[in-house]
Amino acid sequence: MRNIRRILSAAAVAVAGAVVLGACSSGGASTSASTFVIVTAAQPASFSYETSATGYEAAEFFKNTGASLLRNKYVAGTDGQAEHEDYNAFQGILAKSYDVSSDGLTYTFHLDTDAESTAGNKLTADDVIWSMERKFAVKTSIVSFISAPFITKPDQFTKVDDSTVTMTVAKKSYGYTALSLLSNVSYNVYDYTELKKHITSSDPYAVKWSETNANFGFGAYELTTYTPGEQMIYTANPGYAEGEPKVKRIVQRVVADAGQRSNLVKSGDAQIATQLRPADQVALADEKKAQVFDVPTNAYVYMPLLTTDGPFKDVAVRRALAYAIPYDKINENVYHGRAASISTILSSADPGFDADGLKANETDVAKAKSILADAGYTSDIKFTLTVNNSVPDLNETAVQIQTGAKAAGFDVTIDAVNSSAFQAGLAAKSFDASLGRDYAVVQSPPYVLSLFYTAGSPINWPNFESDALDKAIADGNAAGEATGSKAGTYWNAAQKVLQDQQPTIYINYVQPLNAFANDVDGYVFRSDNVIDYSQLSVSSD
Structure with a gap:
């Protein structure tokens, strides 16, 4: 499904919820390999990073529907800690690899042109260059503020050919931070082929359109159903650069009460709960009703x-x-x-x-x-x-x-x-x-x-x-x-x-305020504190 579907009536919401739970839970205890239910406190305020970059729900949305050139390497935890990022190591997502010039000022990224956006378009260098332009051109974007002095203008990015782009930095010492920036959601690459359909004279970067329309990224999931204030349903992107995710469908339901979110994981009616009370986390772990992880937290x-x-x-x-x-x-x-x-x-x-x-x-x-x-x-x-x-x-x-x-x-x-x-x-x-x-x-x-x-x-x-x-x-x-x-x-x-x-x-x-069903694998702690859905699986997978 390439067009987002909205469910607006209360009756439709109720039916959708009933179908979800029936598909995901067997006797309220087991997890389906095809669908996960995640219960959360709210939804992102906008689908456009350039107009609404902050908040847990927004960050998780941008991570899972978008992709960047790189990401920090995921490494195994020690001393009982969960798998987590190595902040000093980088690996490719939309860039298969990168080279650094001998003077340390030019980085050359070799793109994965087989990668597909959630709208079904192949990645090209034009997507990268136009995305960089948008990040710096939109007045409400925070990218220029958070990137200086390492990346200060889109002209630092140049198209070599359809599958290659370069980035230059003013000082060799800026390279580490520039790579770190490129590894996170602020530098997600957008599908220019899709977004240019919605460009207008008053909206030259299709920002207004993308505030309420989600599928213009190269992420692991597309948003296929959006019920404002109720639920969002994600479907795996078979063209994702790191491979199609094991969990094919993510149902993210808004459940306002933290205690109820905890109980839904405890009963098996949800696989993951976020924004929990620590007391509920401790109770779930003590009763062995869910997994609660310790991580090298930066939160x-x-x-x-x-x-x-x-x-x-x-x-x-x-x-x-x-x-x-x-x-x-x-x-x-x-x-x-x-x-x-x-x-x-x-x-x-x-x-x-x-x-x-x-x-x-x-x-x-x-x-x-x-x-x-x-x-x-x-x-x-x-x-x-x-x-x-x-x-x-x-x-x-x-x-x-x-x-x-x-x-x-x-x-x-x-x-x-x-x-x-x-x-x-x-x-x-x-x-x-x-x-x-x-x-x-x-x-x-x-x-x-x-x-x-x-x-x-x-x-x-x-x-x-x-x-x-x-x-x-x-x-x-x-x-x-x-x-x-x-x-x-x-x-x-x-x-x-x-x-x-x-x-x-x-x-x-x-520590992170989430809990995972006992048969869920694949949690990785990230510096943005959100869950990378593409890594999730069932223990038996």
């Missing part, structure tokens, strides 16, 4: 604070709040052992990692009160903490913060809003403070440090600018290899700026 719970208006314009208030948060209670009461203190947002596994002087935030109510008193505050600091109501662990964390910070002189109002309102508020930078569970998709140190703090970026939630931070990152970029020890001293300096200025309070590192 953190964090609180961006608006630094240009409201109470957090004052750095003293930001520092005081950082001391007021009950980190240990959050780890214990919300995450039940599936979280750990965070002292660095960079991977300590990097060869050049420098941890000197970095430390995790700690709870010290007396210190918080002292900071506020020294700054001249004599009454409680009132602010609103906004949270996405579809993410249960963050709602529970908000309550812990509200209770714990009160003793330090903070009067916190919690505003739980739906996913769309939450994303819109982030984009508008209208929240005093918000809670998110996020990560840097690219794990190159300069990318991680710049991601949420680039001046003018739509994802600079705190609206924070710092000359000291910018200088440390620039000096690191000029110091050679991004993972080298010389650059590492500058990444350390950049993190010290963030720890001193507290534009964002990093609360903890958390």
Whole structure:
């Protein structure tokens, strides 16, 4: 099926759900090799990365309906950890292979021209070049913000012939981060043959059309049925570059209640549940009703604070709040052992990692009160903490913060809003403070440090600018290899700026909040924290 089908009536939704469960579950316990049911909290706000790049559901959609030139290599876990990405190794998807020039400035990608999009068109160099143009031309795209200075313009990509493209970088040291960018969904390649059918004078890159029409990527799955607010059905793409997936059909159902999502995996009526409460995960694992994996996580719970208006314009208030948060209670009461203190947002596994002087935030109510008193505050600091109501662990964390910070002189109002309102508020930078569970998709140190703090970026939630931070990152970029020890001293300096200025309070590192039926194989932890459906299978496969 090449045209997405929408089911709009409640009756049709009910019938579709009944058919799905009947096909996927035998006596509520076994998994079908042909169809998996995944229960999730919400749906992507848009099918276009250039207009709606953030949010778990969006990232998972972009990963599974799209494909990039490369991906990070998947490697076996050790010490009980799940299979996961090796951030320092790259392998081809739409590029069968790549070469690097002797000066390290030119990368040549040899395309898999047998790969087919979900619309049925073969991959060509024109798809790559046009996709790069779109990413930088669309005003609402975040690609230019997250890619500088490594990739700054589409002209860095050149067509050699129908099956070959090159990329040039300004410095040899930029190559590692550029490859990392090309390995993730922000650099998915689009089907130009399909999208050019929908180009208009007012929409020269068919962005408006692609907001509501999904099948223009080279991913493992096409979206064949979309029921807004209810369910999405994916069908395997036989022309996928890495081979047709083993699971031929994915039914992704919206189930608002996290407890119900957990119960659906427990009963066998769903194979995977996402966005669970850690308490439910622990119960499922203890009862051996589902698999819950440990991974080398890069996901953190964090609180961006608006630094240009409201109470957090004052750095003293930001520092005081950082001391007021009950980190240990959050780890214990919300995450039940599936979280750990965070002292660095960079991977300590990097060869050049420098941890000197970095430390995790700690709870010290007396210190918080002292900071506020020294700054001249004599009454409680009132602010609103906004949270996405579809993410249960963050709602529970908000309550812990509200209770714990009160003793330090903070009067916190919690505003739980739906996913769309939450994303819109982030984009508008209208929240005093918000809670998110996020990560840097690219794990190159300069990318991680710049991601949420680039001046003018739509994802600079705190609206924070710092000359000291910018200088440390620039000096690191000029110091050679991004993972080298010389650059590492500058990444350390950049993190010290963030720890001193507290534009964002990093609360903890958390394990993935999903669960898998006991007979599901193929889970791989990715830096974007989403599930690669193409790797899934049944244990007996």
